Amino acid sequence: MKKLRLLYIIPxxxxxxxxxxxxxxEYAEENNNRTFTRQTAESTEYFDQMMSALTxxxxxxxxxxxxxxxxxxxxxxxxxxxxxxxxxxxxTATNCNTCHQEENNDFSGVPGAPHWGLAPASMNWExxxxxxxxxxxxxxxxxxxxxxxxxxxxLTEDPLVLWAWNPGIDAAGNPREKPPISKEAYIAAVKGWxxxxxxxxx
Amino acid sequence: MKISxxxxxxxxxxxxxxxNTPLLWVVRDMLDLKGTKFGCGKAACGAxxxxxxxxxxxxxxxAVKFAEGKNVxxxxxxxxRENPHPVQQAWIEHVVPQCGYCxxxxxxxxxxxxxxxxxxxxxxxxxxxxxxxxxxxYTRMRKAIHRAAxxxxxxxxxxx
Ligand code: FES
Ligand code: FES
Numbered sequence: 583m584k585k586l587r588l589l590y591i592i593p594x595x596x597x598x599x600x601x602x603x604x605x606x607x608e609y610a611e612e613n614n615n616r617t618f619t620r621q622t623a624e625s626t627e628y629f630d631q632m633m634s635a636l637t638x639x640x641x642x643x644x645x646x647x648x649x650x651x652x653x654x655x656x657x658x659x660x661x662x663x664x665x666x667x668x669x670x671x672x673x674t675a676t677n678c679n680t681c682h683q684e685e686n687n688d689f690s691g692v693p694g695a696p697h698w699g700l701a702p703a704s705m706n707w708e709x710x711x712x713x714x715x716x717x718x719x720x721x722x723x724x725x726x727x728x729x730x731x732x733x734x735x736x737l738t739e740d741p742l743v744l745w746a747w748n749p750g751i752d753a754a755g756n757p758r759e760k761p762p763i764s765k766e767a768y769i770a771a772v773k774g775w776x777x778x779x780x781x782x783x784x
Numbered sequence: 785m786k787i788s789x790x791x792x793x794x795x796x797x798x799x800x801x802x803x804n805t806p807l808l809w810v811v812r813d814m815l816d817l818k819g820t821k822f823g824c825g826k827a828a829c830g831a832x833x834x835x836x837x838x839x840x841x842x843x844x845x846x847a848v849k850f851a852e853g854k855n856v857x858x859x860x861x862x863x864x865r866e867n868p869h870p871v872q873q874a875w876i877e878h879v880v881p882q883c884g885y886c887x888x889x890x891x892x893x894x895x896x897x898x899x900x901x902x903x904x905x906x907x908x909x910x911x912x913x914x915x916x917x918x919x920x921x922y923t924r925m926r927k928a929i930h931r932a933a934x935x936x937x938x939x940x941x942x943x944x
Contacts, residue, residue: 661828662914673911675897681827681842683850689806690826690845753826 625778631771632737633712635761640746644700645707651700652708655759671699686750693758695745702726716782734776738769789851791815792861803849807841808832810848811858819859819888823916830915833889833896834858840896859888862895871895874932882919890915894929903933 635641643652649666650659664672671678681690682698701707704724707715718724719733728736737743747765749758761768775781788797791811798814806825811817811834820843823831827845834843835857836850863869868876871894881887890913897904897912904912909929917925 663911664914665911674900674908675840675893676912676914680833680840681845683846685847687804687806687827687845687847689804689847690842692827692845753828 622781622783625775625781626783628771628775628778629712629716629781629783631763631767632775633715634763635746635768635771636707636715637712638746638761640749640759640761641743642707645705646700647706647708647710649700649703657708666700666703669699670702686748688751691751691753691755693745693750695742695748697742699742713782713784720780720782730776730780734772737772785849787848787852789854789856791817791856792858798848800848804847806844807834807836807846807848807851807856808843811843811856817858817860821885821888823886823889828916829886829889830893831886831889833892833915835892835896838896838899840893857892859892862891869895870935870937871898871928871932873935874928877931878924878928880921880924880928882917882921886915886917886919887921890917890925894925894932897929898933898936902936904929 639652639655639657643654643657646652646666651664651666652658653660662676664676667673667677672680678698681692683692683694684696684698685694686692687694704726705718707718710718720730722728725733744765746761747768749760751757763771785801785803786797786799787803788795790796796815798810800810800814808820808822811820812822820834821831822844823829825844827842830842832842832844833840835841835855836846837854838857863872869891871891875881875887875891880890893913893915897908901908901912906926909926913925913929
């Protein structure tokens with residue numbers, strides 16, 4: 583008799599378990615969706631802020647798609663026929679460091695920062711959409727094998743990247759235009775975007 | 785502030801108020817080496833080209849503080865009448881200069897190119913020798929650069 587009662591109880595427990603599991607799955611799914619939606623809204627905002635800086639000529643001028651660095655806010659081809667060269671730093675004898683040093687030069691109006699040079703050709707951003715830029719930036723096969731953590735560091739700590747907020751003066755003594763958001767807001771946006779999962783809006 | 789470097793093989797120290805002063809001004813006005821010229825002052829013409837650690841540098845756009853501890857060579861240190869550098873020799877053979885003002889910069893840029901590329905093609909010359917000559921001596925310069933390449937034993941350009 584005891585054995586028979588047990589036989590009734592087992593399916594009941596099983597049924598209850600399935601019900602609970604279904605409930606839980608639905609909750610989890612809903613919760614996940616809710617989390618995902620919230621993250622996307624948040625990260626999209628961070629993304630847009632970050633991209634407002636990364637698509638500014640101060641950044642894009644050194645991410646050319648034709649191997650010719652650009653100059654100025656109107657992004658004209660670099661004077662004197664300067665090109666990428668073999669190592670992203672110009673030609674053999676006339677290279678970036680012929681004129682650009684580790685700091686801006688206020689006497690000549692020539693900008694400068696550590697390791698002045700072009701971003702690698704695989705990081706050609708000129709003409710790309712924000713989504714395409716972010717996709718290339720996060721793609722290990724194009725970003726020099728960098729992990730998201732390393733990209734975050736590059737974006738927020740590399741002195742050449744941050745030079746965009748200290749672009750110096752031109753030869754006429756006029757200050758160069760900076761990206762549309764402050765350096766602090768940019769760094770906060772980049773960090774926020776990565777913390778929210780680095781979701782690239784499609 | 786005291787800044788020390790080697791110039792044309794000699795140790796040199798300068799006392800300077802603003803370490804961002806262009807090396808060109810120090811070379812010309814403090815060290816009285818007038819061969820290096822001021823043309824544009826904005827790294828556009830190349831008249832001020834000299835060598836820092838064997839690299840062509842536009843000294844109007846090079847803060848003297850960056851020269852600390854380095855080897856600087858100006859046109860005065862490249863060669864002399866008795867022992868001209870192959871580039872100077874070729875320049876003489878082809879009677880390159882007209883007014884002459886831009887020539888030290890071109891000669892220094894060419895010497896730096898030959899040190900890295902002893903046999904430059906016309907394309908290499910177009911890419912690397914981008915100084916400006918208002919007298920337009922470019923055709924003679926090109927010939928002289930090829931001649932300098934012929935005259936250049938690799939040991940000569942590398943012993944700076
Ligand atoms: S004077 Fe330096 S490049 Fe013209
Ligand atoms: S020879 Fe006159 S500027 Fe070149």
